[in-house]
Amino acid sequence: MTARERNSVRLFAGVDRVAVILYVVLTLVGFASIFSASWNETSDSPLSLSHNYMKQAMWLGISWVAALVILLLDSSVWHKFSYFIYGFGILALLSTLAIGTTVNGAKAWISLGGFRIQPMEFAKIAIALATARMMSEYSFSLDKPKDLLRLGALLLLPLGIAVLQNDLGSGLVLGSFLFMLYREGLNNWLCVPVLFIAMLFILSFVFTPVTLLVALIVVFTLSAVMMMRESWQLAIKYVATLFAVSIMLHLLLNLVVESGTSYYVSLLTTTILSLVAVIVYAFRKSLRALYIIVLLFFVSIMILPTSDLMFNKVLKEHQQKRIQSFLGLVSDPRADYNVNQSKIAIGSGGVFGKGYLQGSQIRYGFVPERHTDFIFCTIGEEFGFVGSLALLLLLAAFILRLMRMGDRQQETFGRVYCYCIASILLFHVLINIGMTIGLMPVMGIPLPFISYGGSSLFAFTIMVFIAFSLDASTRRELPTYRYI
DSSP states (O other): OOHHHHHHTSTTTTOOHHHHHHHHHHHHHHHHHHHHHHOOTTOSOTTOTTSHHHHHHHHHHHHHHHHHHHHHSOTHHHHHTHHHHHHHHHHHHHHHHHHOEEETTEEEEEEETTEEEOHHHHHHHHHHHHHHHHHTSTTOOTTOHHHHHHHHHHHHHHHHHHHHTTOHHHHHGGGGHHHHHHHTTOOHHHHHHHHHHHHHHHHTTTSOHHHHHHHHHHHHHHHHHHHHTOOHHHHHHHHHHHHHHHHHHHHIIIIISOOOOOHHHHHHHHHHHHHHHHHHHHHHHTOHHHHHHHHHHHHHHHHHHHHHHIIIIISOHHHHHHHHHHTTSOOOHHHHHHHHHHHHHHHHTTTTOSOTTOOHHHHTTOSTTTTTTTHHHHHHHHHHHHHHHHHHHHHHHHHHHHHHHHHTOSSHHHHHHHHHHHHHHHHHHHHHHHHHTTSSOOOOOOOTTTSSOHHHHHHHHHHHHHHHHHHHHHHTTSOGGGOO
16 A cells, blocks of 8 residues: 555544644633633633533533544535435424524523523535535526526525524525525526615615615616616616606605605606516527516515514514614613723724733623623723634634635536635634624624533534535545645
C-alpha cells in the first residue's frame, strides 16, 4: 500500500484541517463565554449538571463524538437519504404543535426528561440536504418556473410551520437560502422582488398600503424588464396606463356612484385585472420567466392585507413592542431594556475589555439572556473591541472556509449544501450580533457555536461536519499538489 493509500483510509483523510481547527476554537470560545456568564463562586457543587456550563460541556462532548461518527460514514449516504431526512424533519416540526413546550412565547420545543430540544435546529439540516438533492437532479434548472415552484414549496412548508409555532425568527433563517440561489445562477433581477417581499412585513408598519402597492408595481415591472430585456417603452406605457385607469376608476366610483371606495382598492382592482393581459402577453411571447414575476406579485399583494392580522394575532405583545420600538414607532423602556443593557455592557468593555470573569454588567445580571441570545455581550464586556473583532474574524474565516469547500465540489449536491450551510451561519451571525448592538430587532436567534443551547450546538455540529465529509470525499480525488 502506498503512502497516499494509507493516508486515504485515515479518519481525517481529506478533511479540511483548518476548518476543523476553527470549529474547535469557536466551540471552546463558546464554552468559556457560557462559563463566564453562568459562573457562581458561591455554588457548593460547581460540577453539578444544574449549571449551564456543565450542560454545555456535556453537549460539547456529545457533539464532538457525533462529528467523528459523521466522518466515518460514507458521504454518499446524505444524498441517498436526503428526502427521507427532510420528511422526518417536517414530522418533528409538526409534532411540536401537538406535544411541544412553549418557551418565550414560541411552541417550538420538545421536552425529553430534563432537556429541551428544538426540532427546527435539526430541520435546517434536513432542508439544506433536500434542497441540495432537488437542485442536483439532472433536469433541474432555476430558469424553469416548474422547478422554482417545487423548490419554493420545499422551503415554504417549514416556514409555514415555524409561523404556526410562533417562531418566526427561526423560519426567517430560510430566507438566507437566497444567497445560495444567487450563487447557483438565479437571475439577479428575480432576487430584487424576492427581497422586497421579505421586507414587506417590516415595511407595512412604516408605509401606507397605497405607497407599498405603488412600490411593488414599480419594483416588479422594473425586474421583469431587466430579466427579459424587454423594451423600456412598453414598461412605461404599462405603468402609466395602469395608474391612469386606476385614477379614472377611483373618480368614477366616488364621484358618480359615491361608493366611498379608497384609492388602494381601485389601484389593486386595476392591477389584478391588468395581470390577465400580462399573462396573455407572456403566453404569446413564450416568456416563462414572466410567470414567476406574476406569481411573486400575487404573493406580495396577499401579504399586504395579512401583515396586520399576523402582527396582532400571531405575535405576542412583547414581540409587537420590540418591532415597534426598533422602527421608532413607540418608546417603551421595557421593550428596549434588553438591547439597552446589551449596548451598555458592550460599550463598557472599551478597547481591551475588563478581563475574563470581570464583567460587572454580566456578573450582576443586568443583561438578560446573557448566556444565550446575548452571549456576545459577555465577550464584548470582558474582552472589549479587540476580543469582539477577533470573534467576528473567526466566524468570518469559518464561513469563508465553507464557501471554499462549496467552490471545489465536483458535484452539484455538495456545492449547494455547503453554500446552504454558509448562508445559514451568515444569517445567524448578522442577526444575532446585529440585535445585541441595536441594528436588528430581537428575534431570539443564537450565535452559532457560542450561545448556550445543547440542541443548537449539536445541530450546528452535524450541519458543518456533513459539509466537511462531502468536502473530504472530493479532496481525496484531487491531485497531491492540491491536497492542502
